[in-house]
Amino acid sequence: MDSLAFLVTDCARLMRAAFERRILTAGLELTAGEARTLIQVAAMNGSRQLDIASRMGLEPMTVSAFLDKLQARGLIERQPDPCDRRAKRIMLSDAAEDMIKAISIEIGAVQREATQGLDHGAQDNVRHALKCFRQNLQKCDTVAVEPEIGTVAERKECGAE
Known part of the structure; x- marks a missing residue:
């Protein structure tokens, strides 16, 4: 089927699968979900967990599990939200820079594969x-x-x- 909606959805699925394979074989010791979450934190550094989950289209508890693992690896920090004492702001740690560069290399490789011939x-x-x-x-x-x-x-x- 070649409807526009189907093509966009299928391409997104295939790109996600390609990204997951690359992250798995890159030796970064992260899951694809953790890598996506770290990239979202980098894009929204200082945002609340709920906002990151919303942007990713995931449940907050799923993102919380990814953030727990990223925090355990020293890649992010949770800091109190000055506007809401119940919330935490998610910040990149200094150690995240090299990991983000490594993930970006994998994203670039997937993008190059996907855009061959264009x-x-x-x-x-x-x-x-x-x-x-x-x-x-x-x-x-x-x-x-x-x-x-x-x-x-x-x-x-x-x-x-």
Whole structure:
């Protein structure tokens, strides 16, 4: 089946599987879930666990288990949230830098595999289309609000502003 929705979903599934294989064979001693979580922490450094879980589309308890393992390895720190004493802010530790670089290498390899045969212009077109997809779907998403996604530049790219 070649509907747009099917293709996007299938490509996401295949990229996730490729990423999981690469993380498994890279010798980083992280699971793919832990690696994805660490990358999200890097993207949202200082965010609350609940916000990270929301952005990842996972249950907070699942993310909590990943964060526990990352903290045990010294890659993240949980710090009190000054605005909510029940919440913790998730911060990268100094030790996370090398691991993030290693994970980024694996992400780059998956991306190169996925984009073979696409010139830079075609890659830019796919990136633009997916940003628009994301923005449009976020408008429809009433369950979770993800604050740092859909930048002004992306909205302008899609003609929303």
